[in-house]
Amino acid sequence: MKIHPLITTTEALADLCERLAKADFVTVDTEFMRENTYWPELCLVQIADDKEAAAIDPLAPGLDMSPLLDLLVDNEDVLKVFHAGGQDVEIIYNLTGKTPHPIFDTQIAMMAVSQSEQIGYSNLVESWLGLSIDKGARFTDWSRRPLTERQIEYAIGDVTHLSKIFPKLLKRLIKTGRGEWLDIEMEKLADPENYRTDMDTVWQKIRAPSRNPAVLGRLKSLAAWREREAMDKNIPKGRIMRDETLADIASHPPREQHDLAKVRGLSAGWKDNDIGRRLMQTLADSKPLTDAEMPPKAPRGAPLGKEGALVADLLKLLLKIRSREIDIAARLLARTDDLELLAAGQRRNLPILEGWRFEQFGRDALELVEGKLAFAVVNGKLKMAHIDDIGGSSEEPEVVVHVDE
Structure with a gap:
């Protein structure tokens, strides 16, 4: 070459x-x-x-x-x-x-x-x-x-x-x-x-301090303001303000600019400098989130509960077994979030229930949560099998684990 x-x-x-x-x-x-x-x-x-x-x-x-x-x-x-x-x-x-x-x-x-x-x-x-x-x-x-x-x-x-x-x-x-x-x-x-920076969604990367629409509205405005300040100055946004400080101000907004000097993570200069004035104006202009803008109460789907968590664990075990069998990275087959959603009862809009992922993993995952598939330990080795197949096997399984709906 x-x-x-x-x-x-x-x-x-x-x-x-x-x-x-x-x-x-x-x-x-x-x-x-x-x-x-x-x-x-x-x-x-x-x-x-x-x-x-x-x-x-x-x-x-x-x-x-x-x-x-x-x-x-x-x-x-x-x-x-x-x-x-x-x-x-x-x-x-x-x-x-x-x-x-x-x-x-x-x-x-x-x-x-x-x-x-x-x-x-x-x-x-x-x-x-x-x-x-x-x-x-x-x-x-x-x-x-x-x-x-x-x-x-x-x-x-x-x-x-x-x-x-x-x-x-x-x-x-x-x-x-x-x-x-x-x-x-x-x-x-x-x-x-x-790769596009969406000023309307950058706040979602910050740990929300509460579900109060007014607090989240201030967080949304502050996050977009910080992003623009960092872009204009071409410095990392953490140099403007850390996430923790941003969330704290959103939860407990100062009444006056001079109160910024009391905020942990900000220097005393914020009480009378230009960037402090822009921050205060951003707070004044912020509006509570609308119902449509509010994040879902359970972003990972319905709460699993103890039984659901156990089902999710079985799905993760199934994922490990299948990825080893076909020599593929487990992460490419399925995400943990999707397994938890399936365990919680969701059946729509899951990548593991579509296309090649369904053929390679999703079908078995669905049968597992529906009680049609089980894990069997035979001669010290973990195997997967349909419930009917286990019953008719000449080999007596030592342990069988399956899910009943």
């Missing part, structure tokens, strides 16, 4: 992208810094196909990134391959308002061919190529220039290794017939809504 010198000019980047536009796939990775900023600062982009690879310096003076961004978001003929690509996709979305498409994530794909929940890149390379990666350059300051040869070599390795692994992984997926299982997962990763 040909490795190009660090690309720092628009001409060199355009030439590279023109060639890569003819490839079936490209592997992509980024290096960025976000410890001290709201927006991640893109410091390096690495890209490769099966013939060539290069690192691109987005901080190079005068470099126009358009050829690369056009390739990633507008060229539908080239598959873009990432590993654990959520943050990489977020950066591209921030730059373009679009996400790469079509897309393939090797971390997600590994869940379909093994029981690995979230395999790291180093382990991926070691398992498929037998190589150990030098992690020494991983936590360096990617924004500092000039970049060292060691940094560039480390960075390019991420895409050159991936360009060798992807075809092998694809062959295994085709052989197992599980490629179609991943289509929905990849589309979720590429959904722009995952």
Whole structure:
């Protein structure tokens, strides 16, 4: 594979992208810094196909990134391959308002061919190529220039290794017939809504102090205000105010701005500075949540109770057994929330009761909660069987556990 010198000019980047536009796939990775900023600062982009690879310096003076961004978001003929690509996709979305498409994530794909929940890149390379990666350059300051040869070599390795692994992984997926299982997962990763900041919903990520509509209305307004302040200043939102402080102010709003000096987590300067005035105005403008905006009383479904919790535990055991049997990550088959909803009696809008998940797991899960499936310990081994089958078996089960409705 040909490795190009660090690309720092628009001409060199355009030439590279023109060639890569003819490839079936490209592997992509980024290096960025976000410890001290709201927006991640893109410091390096690495890209490769099966013939060539290069690192691109987005901080190079005068470099126009358009050829690369056009390739990633507008060229539908080239598959873009990432590993654990959520943050990489977020950066591209921030730059373009679009996400790469079509897309393939090797971390997600590994869940379909093994029981690995979230395999790291180093382990991926070691398992498929037998190589150990030098992690020494991983936590360096990617924004500092000039970049060292060691940094560039480390960075390019991420895409050159991936360009060798992807075809092998694809062959295994085709052989197992599980490629179609991943289509929905990849589309979720590429959904722009995952990366858009919705000011009306950011408050939902904060632990709600109560279910009082007025309190939650203040929390909603404060959360959106903090997000805008952090965006405008390009600093992490926690630097504006911590979640705990935000929730405390929503529950116990100060009467006057000078009372902000008494709030734990705020400095004395808030009592008369501009940001304090904006906070007080936000509180004054906030409105109680409407009935339609109020969060559901039981976001995880109906309360399970003791018996329901036991059923959920049996479903989790079934999930472990099935994921081991078909060699797939349990997390790809089902989420804990969905198992609890099924145990609580919900039967609609559950992914485990649709498509391939139903065929591989959901049907048995449903039969378990309906009392048609049981766990049997036979000769010291845990087995699953239908109740009628256990009764007619020549082997006497030592223990049988099933659910009666």
